[in-house]
Amino acid sequence: MVRGMANTRRRFPYFLSIIVLSAILGGIFGPRIEVAAAASDEDGVRASLKTFTKFYQLIEENFADTLVPDKAIYKGAVPGMLRTLDPHSNFFDPRDFQLLREEQKGHYYGVGMQVQPRNGKTIVLAPFAGSPAYRAGLRPGDVIIEVNDKKTDNLNTTEVADLLKGPRGTPVQIVIMRDGVEKPLTFNVIRDEISRKSVQDGLWLKSGVAYVDIDQFNENTSHELEAALKGLGENSIKGLIVDLRENPGGLLNEGVAVADKFLTKGQTIVSHRGRASAEKTYTARHGNGGRDYPIVVLVNRYSASAAEIVAGALQDHDRAWILGDNTFGKGLVQTVYPLAENSGLALTTAKYYTPSGRLIQRDYTNTSFFDYYYRKDTATRNPLDVKMTEGGRTVYGGGGIAPDEQYSPPKWDKFQSDLIRKYAFFNFTKHYFGNREAKLPKGWSPDEALVTEFHDFLLKQPEIKFTEAEFTQTHDWIKQNLQREMYTTAFSLDESRKFTIENDPMVIRAIDSLPKAKALLESTKKMLVQRMTK
Secondary structure, eight states, X not given: OBOSOTTSSSOOOOOOOEEEEOOOOSBTTBSOOOOOOOHHHHHHXXXXXXHHHHHHHHHHHHOSSOOOHHIIIIIIIHHHHHHTTOSSOEEEOHHHHHHHHHHHHTEEEEOOEEEEEXXXXXXXXXEOTTSHHHHHTOOTTOEEEEETTEEOXXXXXXXXXXXXXXXTTOEEEEXXXXXXXXXXXXXXXXXXXXXXXXXXXXXXXXXXXXXXXXXXXXXTHXXXXXXXXXXXOGGGOSEEEEEOXXXXXXXHXXXXXXXXXXXXXXXXXXXXXXTTEEEEEEEOSSOOTTOOOOXXXXXXXXXXXXXXXXXXXXXXXXXXXXXXXXXXXXXXXXXXXXXGGGOEEEEEEEEEEOTTOOBOOOOOTXXXXXXXXXXXXXXXXXXXXXXXXXXXXXXXXXXXXXXSEEOOOOOOOHHHHHHHHTTHHHHHHHHHSTTSOSOOOTTOOOOHHHHHHHHHHHHTOTTOOOOHHHXXXXXXXXXXXXXXXXXXXXXXXXXXXXXXXXXXXXXXHHHHHHHHHHHHHHHHXXXXXXXXXX
């Protein structure tokens, strides 16, 4: 329910690991693993544990305050140890483990809206279309001041979000303040199951050209993709845009199932191997059923994990044209071990390799974890990890998936950045609809009177400085962003999303790149036929 920056295309990714959920029960450290170990290794482990025990006892006896064992171990010792291993091994306390499972399942029980902290308060970013919050009339910009008679003044947004969740069919009372309305408004909402679709409904961008957006890979992703394509009428598709931008990954089996949908039965999708795990290869079990329409896959630096498995498989088999920026380079397998007290350990156990054998994982040994996550240079590759695609093209490993065609979105100038960073469109929209009915006519777009009203609104915002020349120069861009933001309030997130996609310059470029994807398919087919006849 909690979302990051409101005006980014999608929330900033938290790099959900590719999860192999392990059905392991037992004590806090999981199962006993029977391995042959040298006596010297065992002695070393015993000595280290003895040292740690003495160290912990020293702290427990002499620390100025009472030591909380759970905090010392689960928040300190265990995460500290994991940070010495790799950037993706992680410990989940009970709440984080619950959130992880909610993300994997793709649903939870609550009221169905995105909330965010702003200026020390918890505000509604947007209710999900059709959710209890949406039907009740909650709006973007509403400030939540009370939940079930509990004041939110001293609560953070996570705590407020927890109050909004609860068993299906139970009531929750939400009191909000709204721009333009003097007194608080009270909404009595009945909680329900909230499905967070990982694949939104497909769209037709133009005749024969379809678009699907995969947000992440949870337990329902492959079925949702199937439903989205079926809803469009897959036999009518002449070209497909698959959007994996900002997709942080998720479940391995779902990434494999999505790639399977577009490949030929029997083709390799991905393999993984590690020190203590034998190599395992995943292949397409069902295949595309002869549907070989051209595909363009959109990626960027925040496409990670299972998203990279899909992009890498389609690229290695020359099944799709990859457009965008180098992907994140997260090719480490995390096995999740359920522990005591409803906690969990995500431990890196193997590495992923694309069908051609290139390593997806980017090197992290000579950099800080901060630089690893927030690097500026995405065009990294290992010159020693050189492979060939099915059609004979050169590809490199060790740096994520490099696109076939580089594309960077148009950069904002300072004025545009200020409008986005300081939530100008969001704030204007909640002000505009404050004491008005949140409705607009179908097909509505901002007229010049509204643009002028927005201009005058900005003049009253001391944190936003601009010249008349800057405003005039960005006139069309301002109108687009006003329409996008106001669609969220007047219609729904879904309508706003549709408008954004149809006007996305990268999506427009992808449509123009479909002939390249078609040519790639045809040339690869010819090459394979030539190889078979030799």
